[in-house]
Amino acid sequence: xxxxxxxxxIKNKESSLDGFYYIGKRQKSxxxxxxxxxxxxxxxxxxxxxxxxxxCEILERADSLEExxxxxxxxxxxxxxxxxxxxxxxxxxxxxxxxxxxxxLKDSYKRRISEAQKTRWSKMTELEKSETVKKMIKxxxxxxxxxxxxxxxxxxxxxxxxxxxxxxxxxxxQEIRDKIKATQSTEEYKKKYHDSRVKxxxxxxxxxxxxxxxxxxMKEKSLSGELDNFRFSRKGKKPWNKGxxxxxxxxxxxxxxHKGKKLSEETKEKLRQRAIEQWKHQKGGK
Numbered sequence: 415x416x417x418x419x420x421x422x423x424i425k426n427k428e429s430s431l432d433g434f435y436y437i438g439k440r441q442k443s444x445x446x447x448x449x450x451x452x453x454x455x456x457x458x459x460x461x462x463x464x465x466x467x468x469x470c471e472i473l474e475r476a477d478s479l480e481e482x483x484x485x486x487x488x489x490x491x492x493x494x495x496x497x498x499x500x501x502x503x504x505x506x507x508x509x510x511x512x513x514x515x516x517x518x519l520k521d522s523y524k525r526r527i528s529e530a531q532k533t534r535w536s537k538m539t540e541l542e543k544s545e546t547v548k549k550m551i552k553x554x555x556x557x558x559x560x561x562x563x564x565x566x567x568x569x570x571x572x573x574x575x576x577x578x579x580x581x582x583x584x585x586x587x588q589e590i591r592d593k594i595k596a597t598q599s600t601e602e603y604k605k606k607y608h609d610s611r612v613k614x615x616x617x618x619x620x621x622x623x624x625x626x627x628x629x630x631x632m633k634e635k636s637l638s639g640e641l642d643n644f645r646f647s648r649k650g651k652k653p654w655n656k657g658x659x660x661x662x663x664x665x666x667x668x669x670x671x672h673k674g675k676k677l678s679e680e681t682k683e684k685l686r687q688r689a690i691e692q693w694k695h696q697k698g699g700k
C-alpha cells in the first residue's frame with residue numbers, strides 16, 4: 415500500500431463544527447492513528463481542542479501517488495456540496511485552494527467560505543472585531559505580496575478596478591463612510607482612541623522609534639533645503655490658530671504638563687541655534 419484516503423469526523427458538542435468532516439490523503443504504508451488531516455479549518459479546530467472528538471477512518475487504499483491523488487479528487491468531489499464537509503480545495507494537488515477546482519464547485523466553495531466568515535464575524539463582540547482588524551493590519555507585511563515589485567501595467571489595472579468599483583457602488587461606499595464617521599464621533603470611540611494613543615506614547619520603545627523616524631525625515635529635508643522653505647514658508651500668513659481662545663481646562667493642562675520641567679543644556683542650545691537660523695533667514699530676506 416502506497417497510501418490511503420481517510421475521513422476525519424468531528425464529534426464534539428462544545429464546538430460549532432460538531433458533526434462536520436474532512437477528507438484527505440496520507441502517504442503511509444500503514445494507518446497513522448495520530449494523523450487527522452492538514453486542512454485549514456481542521457487545523458484551526460486542533461489549535462483550540464487538540465485532538466478531542468476527532469475520529470479518523472480509511473475510505474480507500476492506493477498503490478501509487480497518481481492513484482492516491484485521483485482517489486482524493488473523486489471523494490472530495492463526491493462530498494464537496496455537503497454542508498457538513500469542511501474541505502476547501504478539490505484535492506489531488508496540495509494546498510492551492512482554487513487551482514484545479516471544477517467550475518461547478520467554485521461557487522459552492524465561495525458560498526461556504528463566505529457564510530463561515532459571516533457566522534464567525536456575527537458572533538464576535540465589537541472589541542474582538544477591532545482586535546481582529548488590528549492583527550490583520552499588523553501582519554499585512556506577511557501576506558503574499560510582501561517584497562514584490564509590481565509593473566506599472568499591474569498598478570494601473572488595480573487603480574482602474576478600484577475607480578470602477580467606487581463609481582458603481584457610490585451609495586454603498588457613502589453608507590460605509592457615514593457609519594465610520596458616526597462611530598468615530600461617539601465619546602466612547604474618542605476615549606478609546608485617546609487611551610490607545612496615551613498607551614502607545616508611554617512605551618519607551620515606541621517613542622524612540624518615532625523619534626528616529628522624525629530625525630530621519632528632518633535630516634532629509636535639511637539636506638535638500640526643503641526644511642528651510644518649510645520653516646519660513648508661512649511668513650506673513652495668518653496663523654491657523656490666531657483668534658482661537660484656549661479654554662481654562664486646556665490652559666490648565668498645558669500648565670500642569672510643563673510644571674517642574676527643566677530644559678537640558680542641549681535643548682537650550684538647540685533652541686538658541688534655531689532662533690539664530692530664523693533671524694539670519696529673516697535678515698537675509700530683507
